[in-house]
Amino acid sequence: MATPVLDKVEAEAAASDHLITVTFRVRRFNPEVSADAVWEDFQLEIDPKERVLDGLHKIKWDVDGTLTFRRSCAHGICGSDAMRINGKNRLACKTLIKDINPEKPITVEPIKGLTVLKDLVVDMEPFFQAYRDVMPFLITKETNEPTRERLQSAEDRERFDDTTKCILCAACTSSCPVFWNDGQYFGPAAIVNAHRFIFDSRDEAAEQRLEILNDRDGVWRCRTTFNCTDACPRGIEVTKAIQEVKRALITRRF
Amino acid sequence: MSTTETTASGVGPVEGAPLFNVDNPAPLIEAPRKRTTKTPRSTRGNFEMAAWLFMRLSGVVLVVLVLGHLLIQLVLDGGVSKIGFAFVAGRWASPFWQVWDLLMLWLAMLHGANGLRTIINDYAERANTRLWLKGLLYTATVFTILLGSLVIFTFDPNIR
Structure with missing residues (x-):
């Protein structure tokens, strides 16, 4: 050469x-x-x-x-x-x-x-147990198999767009001081994934999920320290999502 | 060829001498969220929501009540030097100040007790520690509220 x-x-x-x-x-x-x-x-x-x-x-x-x-x-x-x-x-x-x-x-x-x-x-099992507890899947009341696509407007999709970004890495839940104590708190990640379905217009089990998060160790144990928002590698506004679930619980009860 | 040594544990010499093997397994640490017989079936209910709401609402009311109280007691009309039996007796002659002080007593005590309850929940790790701390807290709260209410309702300005 x-x-x-x-x-x-x-x-x-x-x-x-x-x-x-x-x-x-x-x-x-x-x-x-x-x-x-x-x-x-x-x-x-x-x-x-x-x-x-x-x-x-x-x-x-x-x-x-x-x-x-x-x-x-x-x-x-x-x-x-x-x-x-x-x-x-x-x-x-x-x-x-x-x-x-x-x-x-x-x-x-x-x-x-x-x-x-x-x-x-x-051991991620407690983390995924909390995730499974909020039923992170679409639930509808109709019993028959759908014959056409479930349509949704762009605005309805935008409502829960932020919380669809979760990759379940546990960075938020394991940064939460309330979760550090006894691990009974659902944790930010589970609430974020509940938020993703609670505010989805196609889903019909929002009331059930809210009831699950109304638990003694549910959203009310959140102290809004914002550790979860800081930790999220996907930039999800986690604390805001938790606050929205709290607001939904209060406004739907009274 | 000694196969017994390697099959007992998957740990090679590179990781150091293994402490545990099949006959002497490593201790298992119970996962925090694991469902056990001790786990209550359902801990749902509106109590935590009510407590959360109460903290916000009572906090707003307490800002007015406490700041007003401090202003009257410490700033207006010569500050602390004017406070005496006669001053308290004079104020409690009016039902308005009786209600003000009663409201302040109840809201401040319940607000503070609920705040301490959440702190105990967040920081006490063992169930027994929680039980005792909360028992102490509730006893002190009930005692103070009852004693304070008794004084406000049975206050006698002519006591000698």
Whole structure:
């Protein structure tokens, strides 16, 4: 080949001069080895434009294969890799390293309020139990199978548009201080998904869902701390949705 | 070839010595929202909604009652120095101030007690702690409301 080729050393330098050294401080927990969780530091050479998930991949693939975390699509849609990064609930696949001050160690912990199974993996069952409790599916009174599409106006669709964006990552529920206490509170995610059907003009079980959320551990345990709105990686106005459910409960009762 | 070691637990040497195996399984932590026999069948009802509404409504009324009370007691006509038995007796001669003070007593006590009830619900983790704290709270609330109401209704300005 006649094309000019860079000196090998120079090429390597050019390939790595945008890399920076970042410390990942990961909360490790293995119930089969110790009952206590510990912090473990990993030093990585990494491009600051990469994501926290890429850093975790580097650790798992090249440094320590026992690091355990959930991720599926790795592009902010499946909602499996919600974790507490630098003390804030985020999706590891949507958080760029340059955005969270790589000069200091980046702390990565499992989300709070749910039982940790190993490292960054938590038991999501209580979260999904609350989700199932609000009946997150279309309910209509007609018993026959529909013969045509259920039409809806653009305005009616707009009414609950915000809450259709939920990916069930649990970032909101596990950021809620009321949920941290005893986990009996339904949690923001379940209320958001109830909101999505309560305000859907095609659905006919709004009253049933409101009754479920009128529970002792339902919407009235919300303290409007806005942690959920801050944590949502999809930008859903979670606290607003909860307040709308409260208002619907009051206005439909009186 | 020793297969017994690896089949006992899926943990390899890279993760350290396993503490638990099939005969000695790791302890299970009960999931918070799990349905158990202790879980009440239904905790629905309008009580929490009524409590929530009461906090908002009583709060609005209390702003007027308490600020008015403080203004009369501490600012107007020479401030605290004027307060004495005669001053209280003079005010309670009018049913208007009797109702004002009674309303303030009941609303403030119930508002504060309900606020503390939600704080206990949010912060006390064990059922027994909750029970005792709430018992103490309700006792103190009922005692204060009853004593205060008794004084307002049976107040005798000619007592010696």
